[in-house]
Amino acid sequence: MPVPSWQVGRSIHDDDFWSPTRFANLFLYQQRSRQLVRLLTRNGMLPLHEKRMLDVGCGTGEQLVEFEGWGARRQNLAGIDLNETRVSRARARLTCPPVTQERGADIRCGDATNLPWPDGMFDVVSQSVVFTSVPVPEVKRAVAAEMLRVLKPGGAVIWYDFLYDNPSNRTVKGIGAREIRSLFAGCEVTLQRVTLAPPLARRLVPISWMAAMVCEGLVVANTHYLGLIRKPTVQSRPEST
Numbered sequence: 001m002p003v004p005s006w007q008v009g010r011s012i013h014d015d016d017f018w019s020p021t022r023f024a025n026l027f028l029y030q031q032r033s034r035q036l037v038r039l040l041t042r043n044g045m046l047p048l049h050e051k052r053m054l055d056v057g058c059g060t061g062e063q064l065v066e067f068e069g070w071g072a073r074r075q076n077l078a079g080i081d082l083n084e085t086r087v088s089r090a091r092a093r094l095t096c097p098p099v100t101q102e103r104g105a106d107i108r109c110g111d112a113t114n115l116p117w118p119d120g121m122f123d124v125v126s127q128s129v130v131f132t133s134v135p136v137p138e139v140k141r142a143v144a145a146e147m148l149r150v151l152k153p154g155g156a157v158i159w160y161d162f163l164y165d166n167p168s169n170r171t172v173k174g175i176g177a178r179e180i181r182s183l184f185a186g187c188e189v190t191l192q193r194v195t196l197a198p199p200l201a202r203r204l205v206p207i208s209w210m211a212a213m214v215c216e217g218l219v220v221a222n223t224h225y226l227g228l229i230r231k232p233t234v235q236s237r238p239e240s241t
Contacts, residue, residue: 024202027212028195032160033066035194035226043190043228045156048072051123055079056112056147057130061090064105068094077105078117084109113142117150125151126158131183132172144183151231157184159227163193177225184229191227193219 020026040046048071055063058079068074074094081087087109094105108116112130125147134140147157159180166172181189196204196216204212215221 023209024198024205027205027209028198028201031213031216032195032224032226035192036158036160037070039158039190039192039226039228043156043230045124045228046070048124050076052076052121053078053124053126054115054117054122054150056115056125056127056143057081058090058107059083059086061093061105061107063126063128064090064094074105075103078107078122079105080108080110080112080115082109082111113139113146115146115150119149120152121150123152123155124158125155126160128160129162129172131175132162132166135171135173140183148184148187148231153231154233155231157187157227157229157231159191159229160224162223163225164223175225180225180227180229186232188230188232189227190229191225193222193224194226195222195224197221197223 018025020029037046045051048067051072053064053067053072053076055061055067055078058064058081061079064077064079067077074096077094079087079090079094081090087107091104091107094107096102096104110116127143127147131140131143134143151157162172162174163176164174166174177189177191180191181187194216196212200215200221201212204215
């Protein structure tokens, strides 16, 4: 399956550059995880044991592995990505040995504008830096609509994406709060700015981890929105005329 032009720049060969064995990346990863756990806790979404969860743009399965580490059951996890190589790696990580006779995660290779799951199947749908790699507004709206379609009433979208354009990658265009709320009109949207700007983190973390935490706490240099987007429990009906 060919990779669309808006996916250019998300090469699997970038894995080493973003490896968590690099101190700055480890800092960014741990801080994001801490903020996400706090967000889920505040919104009464833990534990994850019985929740069905989908990761859109799942890559090699890192977020799904993290969800499993937080208590989600592997057979309740699903993911989709355009890149066949990444999908193969995610499947290898999230299958179950035949001897266990248990079903592994449902990992698909495909397009997020046409998700291959039925309506209302998932309790949680997550996306991480997917929307900012999509330059076409109609495609963004289609992906958001599909995420809501497969989400149960009262379920939640976990949002993590750039607030600003990425100066080192012109294909990455930031998405502000107004656009997020427009994409998920009618939903309850909670957003917070997280993630110290990666170039600053790479300079600061090797010198002082604590100083990097203080800078991130000031929010001014944070580059991403982390959010929870709650689907209404009852679909509103258009007013009669």
